[in-house]
Amino acid sequence: MTRPTVLFVCVHNAGRSQMAAGFLAHLSGGAVEVLSAGSMPAEHINPVAVQAMREVGIDITAAVPKVLTTEAVRASDVVVTMGCGDACPFFPGKRYEDWVLDDPAGQGIEAVRPIRDEIRRRVEGLLGELTAPQR
Template sequence: MSDKPSVLFVCVHNAGRSQMAAAWLSHLAGDRVEVRSAGSDPGDQVNPAAVEAMREVGIDISSETPKILTVDAVEESDICITMGCGDTCPVFPGKRYLDWQLEDPAGQGVEAVRPIRDDIRKLVEDLIEEIAPEKPEKPA
């Protein structure tokens, strides 16, 4: 893993879980981590309930668009985190793969998406602590 780890979040439509995870990681880790997201069968737009749920916590994902999962995206990432795409994600030696079991927010209202959003935040916080913890400032 390089000085700046790269993470790829993958779910089927790249419209809910992976978009929220990528937004949380970017928001919480800043430029300490390179963040990507993609889907094995991308949707037409990001789930409006996911957009609203993230807006409630001050994160705007309304301009994001679902992207197709490519071999290059996996190859260029240190860690690939799947969220329901299973075997459609290509596997390369030397990469780290995690599978986060999360409910699919597709077709659900914002009330149902909020707990998914909060579960993703906790998983992302744990990931950051492991791969890119904040370094204490050096004394002057």
């Protein structure tokens, strides 16, 4: 089986999608190719998201917000959207999931921790599905 590719998309690619990408890259140990992008990328990663991830031992300081491209969607087996509405191109045959999560933008660490923890829970579930033996 080829290595699956997951694309996480949110508007600014600075918080939720970067935390999800950080978790999946860390937890999969390279078994999954991880991409993230935004429909209107910010200039830098949300520093509170960086802090929240650092608290659980994952460093996302090197991550850079990237613009969402049609090529990234085409290259992905699973596209996880997080509040980007209709900005994500749709291709038949792709698996899409929409994760409704609060936006950590402008939030303090106390508000971002539960968002981070919910993202981890969902990433763990997705990873379990992607790495389960095929029948």
